[in-house]
Amino acid sequence: MTSSTDAPPVRRPRGEYAKTRARKVAILDAALEVFAQSGYRSGSIRDVANLVGISEAGLLHHFPNKVKLLEAVLEHRDEQSRSIVPMGSPDGAETLRGLVELAAYNASVPGVVELYCALSAEATSPDHPAHDYFIRRYDETRASLSAAFGRLRDDGRLSTDVEPVRAAIATIALMDGLQVQWLLDREVVDMAQELSDFFASFVDAFDDPRLAGARRSEPS
């Protein structure tokens, strides 16, 4: 919404845009790795710059501070999640299966899950710099998931009369809460399984995407 006043817009050659974009993605991948390993509080901008092989000033040129970098990391992560979860699929169950797969994937990146949990909890404070980001993110996720449950209801596949938006709220809450509990005890908590069971409890013929192969090979 705002435009920089201290630098006039410059027409850059196409190649330079692509280079800037590639550099940004490299920074975000590195930041995700650093924050996931060291935690986002201990992980420093310098560590991220070192991993990319650029100077701290060079990094700050793309992301002016750590909070902006964190927000961009979270958006980058959201993009990755969207590649796993087909949010707008005409088959609502396809969306839910994607969420189960996302939960299974998350179990392979505990540092990222830790980053997300800590930041979302902190960002509930209205004065937190990522507060608006999280409000918007939850709004969007609720809306997409409500639509998916709405389609399932229209298809006659919900065995409950709960409103789609309420099912969306419960799904998101379950996923968030499972992450905290799983981080505290990975032996006891199976995030994907809990989520799959939850869906199976009110979505007719819900198939856990991870069991499709196993079921076929089960002795009858």
Place this chain on the structure above:
Amino acid sequence: MTSSTDAPPVRRPRGEYAKTRARKVAILDAALEVFAQSGYRSGSIRDVANLVGISEAGLLHHFPNKVKLLEAVLEHRDEQSRSIVPMGSPDGAETLRGLVELAAYNASVPGVVELYCALSAEATSPDHPAHDYFIRRYDETRASLSAAFGRLRDDGRLSTDVEPVRAAIATIALMDGLQVQWLLDREVVDMAQELSDFFASFVDAFDDPRLAGARRSEPS
């Protein structure tokens, strides 16, 4: 497990113990108020001491640092929760009704909920001082809730064949996740209602404790 080496054990008169206990409770109530209002990061030991009307050194005599104070605050809060939720009730549904009442109560103390969310997320790090406290707390809660669901199953009141411990994990996850989402949007999320609906979805004849009066007065 450790004993202080710089101060020999002293036999105190009974009255002094009572006084110490009363002072400690006063500090914990004040700390809960300060942390709930200012957040636990901004809230200082000095603020808490001021509210109780004692010196900072006086407070540190009872709780040697902020983390110890926080742990004690959380344990104090757990005691309050136990007074709302009859964890060991022979009627498992009574325990679940208590959890719905706890969720409704929590909606009246957003600062406390914020404190709890932020701290539990942070404490997932193995090097966090409250890490062991949270692991123990989740273990205990899972065990108590598993027992409640086990009693409901024995009473033939579960309409699902999910294992009691898995129902316990899901319940705790749902409650935790709802807190984050509610803090971000209190207009959209109703923690007690979501939890009550969740229980009603697999516990036969589950009665929302908040509706008992309303139902009776509804026109038929």
